[in-house]
Amino acid sequence: MAPRDQLERDDQGSKRKAGSTSETLSIQSTSFPAVAEDEEDAVPPLEEEVRDEPYGQLNTQVVGTRLYRGLVGPGQEVLLVRGSGINRSVHTIRCSFIIPNLRDSSALQVKNCSRVLVGNVPRGVASKLAPLMxxxxxxxxxxxxxxxxxxxxxxxxxxDRAAVIPQLPTGTRISAPSYPQAIASRPTNNSQVITHRSSPACGRTERQPNQLEPSQAVPNANELQQILDKLNAVKDTGRSESLLDLVCNKDDILDLxxxxxxxxxxxxxxxxxxxKHQLQALQWCIEKETPVLPTNETERxxxxxxxxxxPNSSNFKVVTRSPQESAPVLGKGGLIGDAMGLGKTLSTIALVLATLNDSTPEKFSKTTxxxxxxxxxxxxxxQIRDHVSSEYLSTHLYYGxxxxxxxxxxxxxxxxxxxxxxxxxEYGGPQESGGASRSKKKKVEGVLMDIPWKRVVLDEGHIVRNPKTKIAQAVYALTADKRWILSGTPIVSLRQKDLGSMLTFLKICKPLDCEDFFNRLLLRPLKxxxxxxxxxxKALMSHICIRRTKEMQDAKGVPLISLPPVEMIRVYxxxxxxxRRLYDQIEEMSVKHFERTLKSPKGTIPQVNVLSMLTRLRQLVLHPGLLPASYLDDLTAKEAANVGDPVQIAFVRFDGSMSAKRRQEAIERFSAPVEKPAPSANPGASHKDYRSDLAESGEGDTVSLESGNSVNNRGSRLNQANARVMLISLKAGALGLNLTVANNVFLMDPWWQEAIESQAIDRVNRIGQxxxxxxxxxxxxxxxxSKVLEIQGRKKELIKAAFSGTRSKETQRQQKEARIQGALPFRVSTQTRGACSQKLVLRSHRSIQTTENKHRPSRGGVNFLRLEATTRRGIYSAVRYFKFNFVMPLFSLCAPGSPLNCPPLMHKSRHLPRPAKRGKFTNRLGC
Ligand SMILES: Nc1ncnc2c1ncn2[C@@H]1O[C@H](COP(=O)(O)OP(=O)(O)OP(=O)(O)O)[C@@H](O)[C@H]1O
Structure with a gap:
């Protein structure tokens, strides 16, 4: 595919997507900030949206085939392209009689998978399809x-089905809708969930393994340590078996x-x-950089x-069953998908060193x-400083x-x-859709886009999984002979965004690098x-990806690398x-609001509200101070007034599509003190800063864990004379850091996607530990x-089912329905379930926007570092400075103005319990 074509396709692709999701975007606002522009945030699994379903099919002639040189044969996949003029210059010269068709505003061209024109769709059919397309x-x-x-x-x-089907050409055989209406009455386990939740006694008095009651108090660090030591580890095979492991070839991977x-x-x-595994990776990489076409029929x-x-062509594309006359261009490179901490960085540096003097096609530079x-x-x-002798490799940091x-x-x-x-x-290409802020941004002068690179390597390459982002567009547009992606989590879900976008960058295994073919050949059948x-x-991944995990052992049981054991302990x-009372109250109000909105004439509830409510509940569980002080008041007021509009008060929208100004306003709104304190607000109570809580309560040697501790000072309860605590957001913790100085990780709240948690955990579990x-x-x-955990589990099951080869009896829509229903913590009547799920797309963006990297000597010996998503500099110096030998808690639900900043405590609301003493809102183990 010519680069120009590619660009046009990408552009079209993004536009189409933008169009199709515009509604989603408009209502997708989240309840709290924010997303870093460069790193797409982890997305709850419910985001998977039903993009399309089959409407029908039509047999038609392809006309004008003798006029074009494109080859196709029976069974081959072809592209239907609106007369866009892509090949206009070629064909207008060769075949002047095609001009009338190209001038035809409804022309519909048929192209083979190499994008060579094969023919046209008859005008009668094309004229019906063109406007719809x-x-x-x-x-x-x-x-x-x-x-x-x-x-x-x-x-x-x-x-759109009902509206579109009458407009399809005559003769179209209409397919049955893949979403039967009966879905609304399908039994779900939601009721169980509600029973479980709404019964105050249910499960709460039950003593479970690893359950910490709020009243459990621990007087000192040693005792705390003893308690932690006694907790039982859970089987956690899921973490070591990611989606990637299911699709990558494991058979002979250790014998490469x-x-x-x-x-x-x-x-x-x-x-x-x-x-050894790095030497194998090096050999594999070099082979992938020098691919050779098979020269006889027995070769793979x-x-x-x-x-x-x-007689005409010796090259045959297996996936599309299309022959090609000329020698196809093969992609050079691939995906190094080794688990985190196995040394992908050093492997890449070794590849650069090993190929320094290799010949590169003339038009490319010698630079990686x-x-x-x-x-x-x-x-x-x-890594370069530590491992490479400087005289052998000249490097330049192109930054700032x-x-x-x-x-x-x-x-x-x-x-x-x-x-x-x-x-x-520096990329001056087409601006991404949405986001006035970015479209207004001027292109920065620079040379990155001008250089024909020998090799481009995307570290943490999953960042480009969203093709609409400017970052993705920029990496696609780079000129390079060889292209690599390093990522331990290249695919965390079966969504197209994950892998399709990476293939577009890699320009490998054509035509799967083209969104159209990727969708039809891979994604749709998979879904x-x-x-x-x-x-x-699987075939694709075995071609392009090398993946080894720390758990792998050779035939003699020798592990790939020797690392200390990892125990996973789930603490309830x-x-x-x-x-609890507050939680039940808020949940009840949320449910009421949710159900009433569904019964409103509109019949749907904007995703923003469902997400907001869900997020608020998650935040509340973590710490009531994360909620706006007026949250319950607002919810109650709305409900009392029976206002049909969704609750918007106290929600702040923040997402990538907002302008910089609006984003700033959102942050200010979110961080601002509550304007009208409720009458019963306790003026004397201070809004405690997490850090000061941590520091203050760490006084002396005493370490306690008790119900009266606020979530803030619970961390300090882990204090020992030399204890070191690192507070790190899940997102910051999931990227490329080496934190082997820590060996205890506390996941403060579960994340929708286990892979993101695992990635963060692997900061600690890596070579050097x-x-x-x-x-x-x-x-x-x-x-x-608990629902988040269920979702994690269900996702794993879905993935396994997808790869077991058994076709699910449920339609894609039904599966989605079930997922959504299962995720809702709300009591939703069966009648309303269907309606709500129609539009429910949950997106969540969370990160800590504040750029800060602080430490504070504690009064009681607790030194801690705050490391947040957008912390840009000094991470390593900070890591070197501290010895995080004890705890590294990971948070995902952090936001500006919230937990790591000063959380406004909920006691401002008259509906909420006032703390009798600081830290009354404790709900979990202090860390
Ligand atoms: N052959 C080696 N000898 C000594 N140390 C090594 C070797 N290979 C890797 N390491 C060390 O292992 C640690 C992890 O390596 P690295 O950061 O490259 O892992 P990674 O796979 O890129 O992880 P992530 O996916 O988290 O970025 C680093 O401290 C690195 O210096």
Missing amino acids: DQKRISVEGVINDGNSATLKFYGHPD PVYGDPPGTQKGNLKVDLL PVQFWQFKKN LIVAPVSVLSNWEK NSRSISAAELQSYDLVITTYHTLAG NGVASGAQLL VTLTEDV KRNIRIYQLIAKNTVE
Whole structure:
């Protein structure tokens, strides 16, 4: 595919997506900030939206085939492209009689998978389809039949079905809707959930393993340690078996050949020697950088190209069943998907060193570009400093002030390291949809886009999983001979965004790098449980990805790397009575509001409210201070007034589509003190800062864990004379950091996607860790947190089902319905369930926006570091400064003005329990 074509496609693709989700965007606002622009946040699984469903199919002729040089055969997939003029210049010269068709405003071209024109759809059919395609109301896919006929398949949004079907060409065989109306009456386990939740006694008095009652008090650190030691570990195979492990080839992965002439101590270019799995990765990478087409029929296909003896063409694309005359261009590179901490950075550096003097096609430079998140930049610097002999590798950090350098000068380096933001800033291509702020941003002068790189490596490459972002567009537009992605979690869900976008960057295994083909050949079959989808995904991944995990062992039981054991401990905590009461109250009000809104004439509830309510409940479980002081008042007032509008008070929208000004306003609103304190507000009570709580309560040697501790000072209860505590947001903790100085991890609240949690945990569980690791996952009983765990589990089951090859009896829509219903913590009557799920798209953006990296010497010996999502600098110096040898709690539900900043406590509301003493709202283990 020509780059130009690619750009046009990407652009079209984004536009179409933008169009189709505009409604979603408009109502998708979240209850609290925020998302860092460079790193797409973890998204709750409910975000998976039903993009389309089959409307019907039509057999039609393909006309004008003899006029074009494109080859197709029976069974081959073809593209249906609106007469866009992509090939206009070629064909107007060759075949002047095509001009009338191109001038036809409803022309519909048929192209083969190499995007070469094959023919046209007859005018009568095209004139019906063209307006629907232009309005992005349908997508059309085609397969060639015998002779000159093709089957066109139409897909569209389920909600638009009734309106579109009458407009389809005559003769279309209409498919049954994939979302039967009967769904609303389908029994679900939601009622169980509610019973479980709403019964005050239910489960709460029950003593469970690893359950910490609120009254449980621990007088000192040693006793706390003893309690922690006694907690039982849970089986946590799920974490070690990610989606990626299901799709990657494990059979002979430990027997791969090693690279024979590696960089290392003997050569002097590396100060350490590569481990065996790194030598294997090096060999694999070099093979992937020099792919060779098969030259006889017995050879295995390479990037789905097979050799076929044929008078016209010897290359045959297996996945689309299309032949090609000319030698296809193969992608060079792939995806290094090794689990976190196995040394992908060093493997990449070794690849650069091993291929320094290799010949590169003339038009490319000799320079490798590494693009990394800012927070990982220092890791690259450190690894190069620690492991590479400087005389063997010239490097330049292209960031901030060091950007004033000419393209020629930059190309004199072997390795250039930059950030996603820097790259996006220099990219002058099509602006992303949504986001006035970004579209107004001027292109920054720079040379990154001008250099034809030898190799581009995207570290934490899953960042580009959203093709609509400017970062993704920028990396697609880079010119490079070889392309690599490093990511331990390249796919966390089966959504197209994850892998499709990465393939677009890699330009490998065509035509799957094109969104259209990716959707039809891979994504749709996968979603529908058709075995071919799973098979293709596995074939694709075995081609492009190398994946090893820390758990892997060879035939003799020798592990890949030797690491201390990891124990996962799930700790169930019980809300204190007052928080429980508050939780039940808020939940009840939320349910009422939710149900009433559904019964309103509109019949739907905006996602924002469901998400907001869900998020508020999650925050409440973590700490009541995370909620706006007036939250319950507002909810109650709305409910009392029986206002049909959704509750908007106290919710602040913050997302990527907002302008900078509006985002700033949102942050200010969110962080601002409550304007009208409720009459019963306790003026004397101070709004405690997490940090000061932590520091203050750490006085002396006493460490306690008791119901009266606020969540803030619970952390300090883990204090020992030399204890070190690191508070880190889940998001910051999930990216590229090396925190082997810590060996105890506290997951303060569960995240929708286990993979994100695992990624964070792997900051500690990596090469260099010498001590046993304990992960404490804190779950508040009978709350929304239990639901999050259920969702994690259900997601795993769904993924397994998708790869078991058994087609699910449920439709895609039904599956989604079930997921959504299961996720709602609300009592929703069966009649209203269907309606709510129609529109329910939950998106969540959470990060800590404040850029701060503080430490504070404690009064009682607790030193702690605050490390947040957008902390840009100094991470490593901070890590070096502290010895986080004890605890690293991970939070996901943090936001500006909230928990790591001063949380306004809920006692301002007359509806909420006032703390008799500070920290009355405790609900869980202090950390
Ligand atoms: N061969 C080696 N010899 C000594 N140390 C090594 C070797 N390979 C990797 N390491 C060390 O292991 C640690 C983890 O490596 P690295 O950060 O490259 O992992 P990673 O796979 O990139 O992790 P992530 O996915 O989290 O970024 C680093 O401290 C690195 O220096």
